[in-house]
Amino acid sequence: MLGLSFVELIELFIKVLIFPGTLFSLLFSIIVIWFERKFLARMHLRIGPLHVGPFNRLGLFQPIADFLKLVQKEIITPSKANNFLYRLMPMLAAFLSALSIAFIPYALDPSGGYWVIFYTPLSLLVILVILTAKPFIMVGAGWAANNKYCTIGALRAAFQLLAYEIPIVLSLVGIVIVARSFDLAKIVEAQSSVWLIILQPIGFIVILIGMMAELLRRPFDIPLAEQEVVFGWPTEYTGVQFALVMVSEYFDLCVTASLITILFLGGWSGPAIPLLHDISPMLSGIFWFLLKMAVITVIIIMGRGVFPRLRIDQLLESGWTILIPFAIIQILITLATAQWWLPLIGG
Amino acid sequence: MVLSILRPFFLGLYHVFKRTFTVKHPYETLKPPERHRGRLMLNMDRCIGCSSCVKICPNKALNLVEFNGRKLPQYNAGRCCFCVLCVDICPVLALSMTHEVEYSVYKKEDHIYPPDRFSQPPEPVKGKIVTVKTLDKKFGVKHG
Amino acid sequence: MKLSMGPQHPVTSHFRFILDVDGDAVLNFEWDVGYTHRGIEKIAENRIYVQNIPVVERINSYCDSIGTTLGYVEVVEELMDIQIPDRAKYLRVIAAELNRIASHLYAVSLVGISAGFETMLMWTINDRELILDLLVKLSGQRITYTYPTIGGVRWDMPDGFKEEALERLGYLEKRLEDYYRMMAWNRTFQMRFKNVGILKSSDAVGLGIVGPNLRASGVKVDVRKDEPYEVYDRFDFEVPTGKNGDSFDRASMRLKEIEQSIVILRQALKDIPNGPIKCSPKGSKVPPTAPRGEAYSRVESARGEFGYYLVSDGKSKPYRLKISTPSFRNLPALPFLCRNIPLGDIPVIFITFDYIPLDVDR
């Protein structure tokens, strides 16, 4: 069967169903939704989710309760909507977001490989390709809903995502130059002695901002701007379709946080944790990976609490005139200072 | 410029560790001040049925009805706007404001208080009664 | 493309905007108001003078209802020729300024939310609660106070009110720094609000804009200074003005006015004399009818100038009560400003003018 041995098959099942597959990404979404609500509530001097779940007044199961509520709701399709596209797009969005997780290595395998569902030496490129497909989904959904707000939101989303893909790709060039590989695992290994955030701080900031814009987080959530276009392209979605859209958003957050961890924070590298390392060195690596992911997630989430939203022209302007030049400057600096950093990464 | 972007970050992070402002309502209730205006209440023994409250009410929330051979005001809580004009004008101080605020009903008719129901004092509030204890810049407002 | 924004839209409250939109640019702006029209001017013709106090209060119930009632009470007092005692005047000023702070905090919170800045919304709403708490102690209600009456005020200050008020004002003054750090000095906020919706002073006067919006354009007009009612001539305070008249000036004008209100309140709480709070001890000396004639009173509420024009025919009910409300007078500004601007600026400009639909519709 697939030419795999029994052990490999079991391993594949664990990877797909538990970590880093379905269970992990769903759990990540649920925890992040809860954390976002609770954290922002505390920043607002509110309490946040309160009643649902174990532990007195913590509201831990609030996202699950919300999800169950959404699943029960009626699915309403606007009468003038393009039925096929309208129903397809949320599914496609969730599917594509989940797909990227398959290419991200999360730790070193005890047997010598990497803990990744589908290993390919071109994983960075594959993830970029999947990211690029997002605007099409948004435009498709926004157009299919046949609502003016949806259309405006979808077009804004297309503008924004296309504008911010370029600085992201440009700063990835700097990383690929350093690591001399499109393989995410090789990029992590290149950072064994020094993290890339120290070598390429400008690239890190550019990617962080660019990724926040790709994720439509607060200072850049212009396509979803409630005050202007109600909810942007997913305005008309109800019930389980809306749940799919939300889930795809948080899957994207998971992918982004993992990606930044791998690219700049050295992935799973870190000192061995005594207890975890005794069980398996892989667990220690996973621990470090999740810790770094958490830090990135908190930074991305905090934008919602401390910044007002930008305007679309300001966003595009800063994308084209600030981030792209900075990304190019980073590449030039990387090339010019090659003689100093090459020994650092063992090249 | 960098400072003006980073400062809100730290300020926001600092507020995460402050006390929350919210009063957890079903478990805690804010202490109503002395003058707090809730539902109107009638003192049936004092009322002389002079109908001056009925005349002054801008919303016609009060009207006189026959009750046990006396003329007494009947109260429609759905119309009351809590302006206390009736309390002010009452010559025998028969009307007073209680602190009851939770009197929502499912049917419109339940808002009408005949004189006997009108003269009943409200039930005491359940839950802990809190008020603003301290105003602290560092840790926020404390209810207790 | 015609885009109909509201009346069920996250930002427009009970207004409807009819926008001509080309992509993300707004070409034309048109109002559609009247979703909360209650005909208060007609209602007032059918109520006696005292009954009208809670009625006109509903013009502006959730923001500055003291300012609203004060205008009505003053116009009736002017017509009836009633002199009210000093303590009542001070109490009116205290209540009005507390209410102004509460209203401005609410306005600042809406300014925050107009750009999706939820933190500002929550902080200011929280601190507004402290001020509303004071007003509950003073008058018994959180929003519709019915506090000024014809010939005085309804209640005296409760015990310990002065100390508590001073403490809370001190706290608020410190919190204002946080607001400045989080909002006014925040680079992103400035990017979003500066040079948006610039209203020059000549245009502002010509369009009849009032209140903080007019002062943000650099015109120093404040009824409290120009035509001091109550005891405003006894206090030492400044009238803040803006320079550019853009949305940022209008937004920060509210924060500056809160500072000035705190200054006034400190003086008022210090100087308040003892004495009666109504023109007669029982409050029954107020005549039930007003003599034939007319009067126009002007009051500076939180949103701007309230004008009450009262015509009396000598009976117990007003013959005609015209209420000129600040939000209604600010209406011409938006069609004037919202031409050829990005769609994202509509909520920003709309909210910095601090319209409330109740005020427009009456």
Place this chain on the structure above:
Amino acid sequence: MSDKSVEHQVVEDVKANFPEDVLEIDVQRRGRVSISVKRNIIYDVSLFLRDKLGFDHIASVSGVDHIDEKEFEVIYHAWSIDKKILAALRTRIPRDNPVLKSLIDVWKGALYHERETWEMFGIKFEGHPNLSLFLLPEDWLGIPPLRKDFVLPKRPQE
């Protein structure tokens, strides 16, 4: 008293420029001037008030229904920012032919005030670009509600 003289100066200026058309003009109290004019010259007087005397800030436009005298009274309140005086420019128009020249060329801010006066009293303002229902419901068919012969509908009985 210097304040007094400012108001009386305004009165004298208006009297001097419009000797026969001004019906009544007086100082009501400090800061209040009332100018009653014939309806045909209201535009000229308002232009004079704005340009020469500085009454540039429109405060309100109100109508009063004098049903016994079969007349409407239209009152423009304008505030002078420099002089700190409120002028009430008033005119009377017959009830059966309520037409008046619009003053929105003089005071741009009067746009919505006049529109409201139109829908509440039925007074037509000539030259107003958009006299359509504003505050009232779009399907309003009754007589303008602030006229005195408008009968208030009864409250629905509960």
